[in-house]
Amino acid sequence: MTQKQTILGRISQLAKANINSLLDRAEDPEKMLDQLVRDYTNSIAEAEEAVAQTIANVRMAEADLRSDEETAQEWGRKAAAANSKAEELRGQGDAAGASKFENLTRIALQRQIQHENDASAARPAIEQQNVTVEKLKEGLVSMKTKLEELKSKRGTLVARARSVEAQAKVNDAMRSIDVMDPTSDLGRFEEKIKREEALVAGRAEAQTTSIEDQFDELEDHSHDAEIEARLAALRSQG
Numbered sequence: 001m002t003q004k005q006t007i008l009g010r011i012s013q014l015a016k017a018n019i020n021s022l023l024d025r026a027e028d029p030e031k032m033l034d035q036l037v038r039d040y041t042n043s044i045a046e047a048e049e050a051v052a053q054t055i056a057n058v059r060m061a062e063a064d065l066r067s068d069e070e071t072a073q074e075w076g077r078k079a080a081a082a083n084s085k086a087e088e089l090r091g092q093g094d095a096a097g098a099s100k101f102e103n104l105t106r107i108a109l110q111r112q113i114q115h116e117n118d119a120s121a122a123r124p125a126i127e128q129q130n131v132t133v134e135k136l137k138e139g140l141v142s143m144k145t146k147l148e149e150l151k152s153k154r155g156t157l158v159a160r161a162r163s164v165e166a167q168a169k170v171n172d173a174m175r176s177i178d179v180m181d182p183t184s185d186l187g188r189f190e191e192k193i194k195r196e197e198a199l200v201a202g203r204a205e206a207q208t209t210s211i212e213d214q215f216d217e218l219e220d221h222s223h224d225a226e227i228e229a230r231l232a233a234l235r236s237q238g
Contacts, residue, residue, distance in 0.1 A: 033154040040147040044140065051136045058129045065122045072115035079108035 086101035 030154070033150055037147065037150050037154065040143055040150060044143050044147065047136065047140055047143065051133065051140060054129065054133055054136060058126060058133060061122060061126050061129065065119055065126060068115045068119040068122065072112050072119060075108045075112035075115065079105050079112060082108055 082101045082105040086098045086105060089095075089101060090098035
């Protein structure tokens with residue numbers, strides 16, 4: 001009985017376990033789930049064996065109970081038959097014969113009472129064992145439900161972990177080609193292009209500035225010519 005109580009306690013404890021709470025406290029939830037799956041799987045196997053053994057014991061006890069009840073009834077019939085025969089012989093004046101069957105009646109009644117007492121003593125124990133069996137069965141159902149929940153959570157957790165890992169890799173890859181990142185290869189290449197574009201623009205500007213200077217020089221010479229023309233006009237008036 002102690003073994004059954006121990007198994008029932010383990011089943012009850014595992015069936016009532018708060019998986020989410022356990023995972024919240026775990027440093028590595030995936031490892032915790034793997035360990036819980038192993039614990040539940042092993043415990044379910046042990047519990048199923050214990051339940052099967054308990055059921056077998058109960059069924060054997062029930063068979064013994066039925067045998068005691070049937071035997072008690074059989075001895076009751078024998079007692080009635082012996083008593084009837086004793087009365088018949090007593091009526092015939094056969095005192096010795098009547099006494100013999102009367103003794104047989106007492107023996108039959110004694111056997112009947114013995115089997116009835118055995119049956120009465122067995123019934124409460126069998127009823128209690130049946131209650132235990134039902135609790136074990138309920139616990140097994142709860143444990144199997146928990147096991148499926150564990151497996152489902154494990155699959156979901158692993159999928160989420162892999163998704164996070166993949167997203168991290170994508171983010172790393174994106175950072176390596178981020179055009180806003182001056183340390184990236186693409187950023188450095190763009191900076192090089194910008195410098196070359198600026199250099200070309202600078203050269204063009206330099207060329208433009210040179211031409212404008214030339215026009216400025218021409219403009220300065222045109223003023224000199226006008227001065228000389230006016231000077232010649234003044235001279236002709238004199």
